[in-house]
Amino acid sequence: MGNRIKELRQALGLTQQEFADRIGVKRGAIANYEIGRNASDTAVALICREFGVSEYWLRTGEGEMFVQISRDKEIMRFVGDVMQGEDDNFRRRFLLALARLPEERWADIEAFARQITAESKKEEQG
Structure with missing residues (x-):
């Protein structure tokens, strides 16, 4: 999941600090996620809601990165x-x-x- 969080952040053109600010965590938490430390279910939910990301993609790497909305x-x-x-x-x-x-x-x-x-x-x- 760490690689996907980094991939998402880079796709959005955000620094670790900007990404962290958007979901209300410290920059160090994002750095930890990106090097492979597991993100909590709460952090995953925040990432998905804030950025419109598919939770299935974030957890498994399968499917589309972003949820398609009307x-x-x-x-x-x-x-x-x-x-x-x-x-x-x-x-x-x-x-x-x-x-x-x-x-x-x-x-x-x-x-x-x-x-x-x-x-x-x-x-x-x-």
């Missing part, structure tokens, strides 16, 4: 995370701006989203 659940999780954050942050202000957007402006937002998605794909390809 778009609706992904949106609900995002909004829930935003609402738990500080009162005045960009993500919350952005969601409020979207909520107040007049119906006729949604086409502009969609065009913008398509443009930045296309630009991102170009950068990845090239």
